[in-house]
Amino acid sequence: PLEALIFDVDGTLAETEELHRRAFNAAFRAWGLPWSWSRERYRALLAVTGGKERLLHFLETDRPAAAERGRTLVAEIHAEKTARYHALLAAEGGALRPGVRRLLGEARAAGLRLAVATTTTPANVEALIRIAFGRPATALFEVVAAGDAVARKKPDPEVYRLALGRLGLPAGACLAFEDSANGLKAALGAGLATVVTPGLYTDGQDFVGASLVAPSLEAVGLGELEALVPAQ
Ligand code: XBP
Ligand code: MG
Structure with a gap:
């Protein structure tokens, strides 16, 4: 699950x-x-x-x-x-993409754990989350796997493996969220089912292998996401 x-x-x-x-x-x-x-x-x-x-x-x-x-x-x-x-x-201002705030709230309310796996620096994650949520990144995300913490950046799966290791969970119990082909490759390489919401700079890329491709998270609900990972 x-x-x-x-x-x-x-x-x-x-x-x-x-x-x-x-x-x-x-x-x-x-x-x-x-x-x-x-x-x-x-x-x-x-x-x-x-x-x-x-x-x-x-x-x-x-x-x-x-x-x-x-x-x-x-x-x-x-x-x-x-x-x-x-x-x-x-x-x-750090305007979040549509559906992001609502989905994070729903996920927390449902007891799901939240993590970040990014190529950018911890300082940039902190800056965005503080501006968008008025709270430190660690108040929202239990694990922040970022940038130079890994030797090989996306599309290498290392940053996703780091996040999974810190969560102490197998890939089958998690879902990744990405906007780019490089990010998708990284997540798939770590064995993660992946939701892709292409953005301004990544639309038109190849998202083969994604479990779901949607214009944004606006119409994506938790029930739909739960169906993307194995029940057992
Ligand atoms: C994002 C990036 C980052 C940012 C810049 O990739 O590649 O490099 O563009 O951030 P992803 P830094 O979303 O796949 O993690 O300059 O701090 O690296
Ligand atoms: Mg990205």
Whole structure:
């Protein structure tokens, strides 16, 4: 039976990728770098998960001269980007995707356990949850498996395995929630039945293997979710 729900953050709880993109561009400007990622460009860049990994990939493929300073430059720009992202979240609010707040409430009321498995940093999870719920992330999610806690980011299943280990549950007792093909691959790789709600940057991707694909969680109820995992 269903015992826990494990949520991706970016794109799934909230449409944060546009804020991430703008935060990257603001960080480039702050560093005097004449780089700017358009929405179209960012859509392609999202194939590389993890902000630091994405930036390194951009340097290696587009800016070989800067790539020589590689990881140091990436760490510096990324720290600036994280600060800009927090400022954007604070200024514009962390609007949750439709159905997210209601489903989390229903799940808690039904005694389900809640976890997060994300590529972004714990600080970014904390910032979003505090702004959206007015509470610390740990007040809502028993387990937060995030970013650099694993060696290999999504689509590798490691972050989902970490979440399952911390919950102390088998994959068959849990459901994953994702918005992207990379996230879905990670969840499936850990043996999890997965609900996909494609978002602004992930619509049109390949979601084969998902247990349910819905435009959002707005019309998704707990009963429907319970039927997606084995009864025994
Ligand atoms: C989201 C990501 C993250 C964010 C940026 O992937 O790839 O990198 O874009 O966050 P998922 P950081 O939703 O599959 O976890 O810059 O903090 O990495
Ligand atoms: Mg995502």
